[in-house]
Amino acid sequence: MYQINAIDDFDVTEFTDTFQLKETTAPDAVLVRSSVVPDSLITNHLLLVARSGIGTNTINIDACTKNGTAVFNTPGANANAVKELVLQSLFASVRPLQAAIDATAELSGDQLQAKAEATRHQFVGGELYGKTVGIIGLGAIGQRLANSCYHLGMQVIGYNRSPKNLQHVQQLETIEEVLQLADFVVLLLPLSDGTRHIMAAKQFREMRENATLLNFGRGELVDQDALLTALKQGQFHHYVTDFPHRDLQHNSAVTILPHLGGNTIEALSNSANITLQNTRDFLEAGTIRSSVNFPTADLPFTSPQRLTFFYEDRPTFWADVTAVLNQFGLPILEMMSNTRDTVGYTIVNTNLIEHHLTINQRTELQQALSALPGMIRLRMLDNPSELLPVLELQP
Ligand SMILES: NC(=O)C1=CN([C@@H]2O[C@H](COP(=O)(O)OP(=O)(O)OC[C@H]3O[C@@H](n4cnc5c(N)ncnc54)[C@H](O)[C@@H]3O)[C@@H](O)[C@H]2O)C=CC1
Numbered sequence: 001m002y003q004i005n006a007i008d009d010f011d012v013t014e015f016t017d018t019f020q021l022k023e024t025t026a027p028d029a030v031l032v033r034s035s036v037v038p039d040s041l042i043t044n045h046l047l048l049v050a051r052s053g054i055g056t057n058t059i060n061i062d063a064c065t066k067n068g069t070a071v072f073n074t075p076g077a078n079a080n081a082v083k084e085l086v087l088q089s090l091f092a093s094v095r096p097l098q099a100a101i102d103a104t105a106e107l108s109g110d111q112l113q114a115k116a117e118a119t120r121h122q123f124v125g126g127e128l129y130g131k132t133v134g135i136i137g138l139g140a141i142g143q144r145l146a147n148s149c150y151h152l153g154m155q156v157i158g159y160n161r162s163p164k165n166l167q168h169v170q171q172l173e174t175i176e177e178v179l180q181l182a183d184f185v186v187l188l189l190p191l192s193d194g195t196r197h198i199m200a201a202k203q204f205r206e207m208r209e210n211a212t213l214l215n216f217g218r219g220e221l222v223d224q225d226a227l228l229t230a231l232k233q234g235q236f237h238h239y240v241t242d243f244p245h246r247d248l249q250h251n252s253a254v255t256i257l258p259h260l261g262g263n264t265i266e267a268l269s270n271s272a273n274i275t276l277q278n279t280r281d282f283l284e285a286g287t288i289r290s291s292v293n294f295p296t297a298d299l300p301f302t303s304p305q306r307l308t309f310f311y312e313d314r315p316t317f318w319a320d321v322t323a324v325l326n327q328f329g330l331p332i333l334e335m336m337s338n339t340r341d342t343v344g345y346t347i348v349n350t351n352l353i354e355h356h357l358t359i360n361q362r363t364e365l366q367q368a369l370s371a372l373p374g375m376i377r378l379r380m381l382d383n384p385s386e387l388l389p390v391l392e393l394q395p
């Protein structure tokens with residue numbers, strides 16, 4: 001039974017046949033929402049970290065890769081939720097609804113309707129129709145947002161590192177070009193070394209005075225000191241962020257939400273289900289779907305055992321593995337292999353029993369494979385399927 005450390009809340013009721021939750025310091029797997037995964041949990045035991053959500057900036061991916069720990073996320077699972085919150089924030093940017101609601105609640109006595117209507121001049125809003133929205137980051141959320149804004153009658157411009165094949169968005173070559181034209185700038189980028197402070201003093205100078213910047217990507221995409229200076233100097237009008245920071249509080253030019261983008265019943269349930277399924281499939285079968293550091297690999301588990309290899313990709317690696325398997329007389333019944341950047345991942349379906357491997361030989365096989373240069377993590381898995389006959393190893 002695998003030991004899982006759930007840093008945030010997860011309902012694992014349906015998965016208790018494979019794993020149990022335990023607050024151990026050396027878990028086999030970590031489940032996490034947006035909390036930081038401490039490096040201390042990245043021990044030899046740690047097979048995977050599963051992030052319920054898309055952003056993996058709270059996980060030390062490099063350390064996980066070196067440790068042979070797969071990191072999973074849930075691309076697209078909360079994209080609609082974030083899109084809808086950005087739309088809600090765009091509408092809230094042009095119509096002062098909350099102030100109008102609060103003021104109306106304060107009114108009392110007779111002739112309420114007449115009194116309320118007399119306040120309307122204070123709450124005149126604007127319209128999104130015909131305005132220009134600039135979307136920076138045209139991934140799962142950005143694309144959905146672009147379509148919705150187009151259908152609201154907005155001019156939609158955008159920027160993505162690699163241009164996308166999209167209808168309804170005029171893609172520009174630089175962020176600065178977007179900033180010069182947009183009434184609303186929406187940040188929907190992941191946080192990485194390449195995107196940290198992607199909005200800094202130089203970029204704020206390019207923005208329109210009436211513009212609103214909406215940051216639903218990550219707080220650190222914005223250089224906060226430069227942002228506060230730019231707002232003070234009136235370089236742009238308003239900042240809406242989903243990422244609270246105390247230096248942003250009590251500033252009438254800033255609206256702060258408590259990281260609500262993916263916080264809908266639907267998105268939370270989509271993300272958690274995918275996370276738990278990814279976790280079970282990897283623990284039981286070594287299957288890799290939507291990992292940010294392992295290559296994708298999905299091979300039906302049709303054999304009594306399988307071996308999985310995560311390794312530094314080098315030309316003779318596979319010849320070395322085959323030589324060891326031959327030495328132990330082990331067949332490769334089926335295999336699937338894939339690479340990503342400098343690493344590779346291979347699943348080999350095999351049969352240790354039919355080939356009369358004793359428990360000792362099984363250990364020797366594991367040791368010989370683990371010792372191959374470049375091997376980061378080797379796993380030997382028994383088929384969990386109840387349909388296969390129960391196999392007994394000879395002592
Ligand atoms: N506020 C919230 O609750 C949520 C925030 N997010 C944030 O939004 C980000 C985007 O989410 P998705 O659209 O689902 O991810 P995605 O991976 O589908 O899209 C990200 C896009 O950014 C582009 N990109 C990456 N680096 C870039 C750069 N340096 N310059 C320009 N473009 C670049 C990629 O090519 C991709 O098209 C997440 O990484 C996360 O940080 C995501 C979900 C919820």
Ligand SMILES: O=C(O)CCC(=O)C(=O)O
Binds near residue numbers: 033055261262
């Ligand atoms: O709602 C959450 O837990 C996190 C959403 C988010 O920021 C993401 O998916 O990257």
